[in-house]
Structure formats: C-alpha cells, structure tokens
Amino acid sequence: MEYKIMLVEDDASIAKLLSSHIEKYGYKPIIVNDFDRILDIFIEENPHLVLLDINLPRYDGFYWCRKIRQISKIPIIMISARDSEMDQVMGIESGADDYITKPFYYDVVIAKIKSQLRRCYGDFAPGxxxxxxxxxxxxxxxxxxxxxxxxxxxxxxxxxxxxxxxxxxxxxxxxxxxxxxxxxxxxxxxxxxxxxxxxxxxxxxxxxxxxxxxxxxxxxxxxxxxxxxxxxx
Missing domain, CATH: 1.10.10.10 (Winged helix-like DNA-binding domain superfamily/Winged helix DNA-binding domain)
Structure with missing residues (x-):
C-alpha cells in the first residue's frame, strides 16, 4: 500500500529534497504550492500524513494544524527553524504528533514518518x-x-x-x-x-x-x- 505524504513547506529546495527522500522510501509525496488552499488540498488529496512547516505565508503552521485537526486525526509532523520550547509546546497543543527542528537529517525525518505511520495504520495501531x-x-x-x-x-x-x-x-x-x-x-x-x-x-x-x-x-x-x-x- 502506497502511503501519501503531504508536504507543506514554502522553501522550494527543502520541499524538493524531502519529496525525493519520501519517494525513495516508497511513499507518494504531495507538494503544496498554493498556501492559501492548504485545507482544500488536504481534503482533495486525502493524505495519510502531513509534514507541516510553521513559517508559512499569510497563516502559520499552527493555524493550519488546528484546521486539519477539526476534520482529521491523521499524523501531523511539524517542521520549523524555531527551536524554542514554547514553539514546540504550541505545535503539540495545536494538534501536532511530532516536532522537528531545522536543520535536520533527512533520514531522521523518514524515521519519524515511518514511526507515525506504524502507530496510526500499522503494527502499533491501537487494538x-x-x-x-x-x-x-x-x-x-x-x-x-x-x-x-x-x-x-x-x-x-x-x-x-x-x-x-x-x-x-x-x-x-x-x-x-x-x-x-x-x-x-x-x-x-x-x-x-x-x-x-x-x-x-x-x-x-x-x-x-x-x-x-x-x-x-x-x-x-x-x-x-x-x-x-x-x-x-
């Protein structure tokens, strides 16, 4: 089964590298380019997991995380250059399942994706x-x-x-x-x-x-x- 990973990252170079790594491990990346339609794209694409940057145009990742949480419980991993304890707390309180600070190792991101997919859909899923x-x-x-x-x-x-x-x-x-x-x-x-x-x-x-x-x-x-x-x- 091919899991779909939605990438919400306004740095095109980072989005491209993340997409490449995600594809290498057998997942299907969905790169968001229209940052005014993040929730609409989420509904249309129906991904299994979201990688969500905090620093986005107009509305930040905390806002979009809360919007997604109103309609879905799928795993959300926030990624950000902000490494303060308060930002991480805000991420979790907004509904994120994990938080990764930049710069990061791409293999660590993949490991966290695998962990969340197992928890939500695989061997570690409740029940x-x-x-x-x-x-x-x-x-x-x-x-x-x-x-x-x-x-x-x-x-x-x-x-x-x-x-x-x-x-x-x-x-x-x-x-x-x-x-x-x-x-x-x-x-x-x-x-x-x-x-x-x-x-x-x-x-x-x-x-x-x-x-x-x-x-x-x-x-x-x-x-x-x-x-x-x-x-x-």
Missing amino acids: VSEERRIELEGLTLYPERPELHFNNNSTVLTKKEAVLAETLMRMSPRAVSRDVIMEKLWDDQAFIDENTLNVNVARLRKKLQEVGIDDALETVRGYGYRLNVTWRK
Whole structure:
C-alpha cells in the first residue's frame, strides 16, 4: 500500500529534497504550492500524513494544524527553524504528533514518518492485536488497521473513513441519518459543516470502488445514507 505524504513547506529546495527522500522510501509525496488552499488540498488529496512547516505565508503552521485537526486525526509532523520550547509546546497543543527542528537529517525525518505511520495504520495501531473484524456480504472491515477488503482487493482507510464504514456496515441495509453519522465522526460538531460530511462520504465511495464495489453507498434524500451490498449475493 502506497502511503501519501503531504508536504507543506514554502522553501522550494527543502520541499524538493524531502519529496525525493519520501519517494525513495516508497511513499507518494504531495507538494503544496498554493498556501492559501492548504485545507482544500488536504481534503482533495486525502493524505495519510502531513509534514507541516510553521513559517508559512499569510497563516502559520499552527493555524493550519488546528484546521486539519477539526476534520482529521491523521499524523501531523511539524517542521520549523524555531527551536524554542514554547514553539514546540504550541505545535503539540495545536494538534501536532511530532516536532522537528531545522536543520535536520533527512533520514531522521523518514524515521519519524515511518514511526507515525506504524502507530496510526500499522503494527502499533491501537487494538490491532485484537484484530476486530466487521463483515457484510463478503466485504470485510478491519477498523483498527484500518483496512477494507473485498474478494482479493484491499485498500487503506483514514480513521474517519473507517468509522463511517463501520457505522454503515453495522446498520445495513437500514439507512443512517446524517445527524447520527456526524455524532460518530466528530465529538464537537460546532465547526463541522455539511460539506465536510459530503467529502467523507465521497471518499468512502471511492475506497469502495477501489476494492470492486460500485454504487453500494446510497444517498437517502432528506435523511442520510445507506450501505446496500446485498445485491452482490
């Protein structure tokens, strides 16, 4: 599985070198060039991890870290020339999982990326040893990895996609209201709009297509969504 790493770094030379190292280790780098659309690009690209510089044009990395944290729990590693204790504290309090000061060794960055990916998606992910599994008509979800399997196909999900998939699979073939789904996905809905839920539903539809299931995630107009794969029997 190819993990996508989003690079938010306004120094083009550093971004290029980081991208080269990330590719060398089998990951897919996504370099952000439009620093006014960082959250939009995050939603569009759906990366597995973000490398986020603090010193950015207009809004700093702390701001964008908080914005990402409103809709996702994926690993965020902050990188900065600032090495003060207060900056590191602000980074962690903004939602970052780790903090790297410049100048840095690129192999150290890769090691930290590997560590966060293992923690979030791999062997060290919470609950992996229990191997919880949810099945529906040949579709299998492993929530703690998190992975979706169908026939001989599989794909890696984000944490939010896994929660959404589990909710819909457990209720299938009944429909689930938008309010219930939003309660499952976000503890605090005050900053969540309808479009954010639509984006997550669209992502899960795409992941279902990746494993070979089309048109199973149905929109129930005026109510919510239903996962219906019984027709595949």
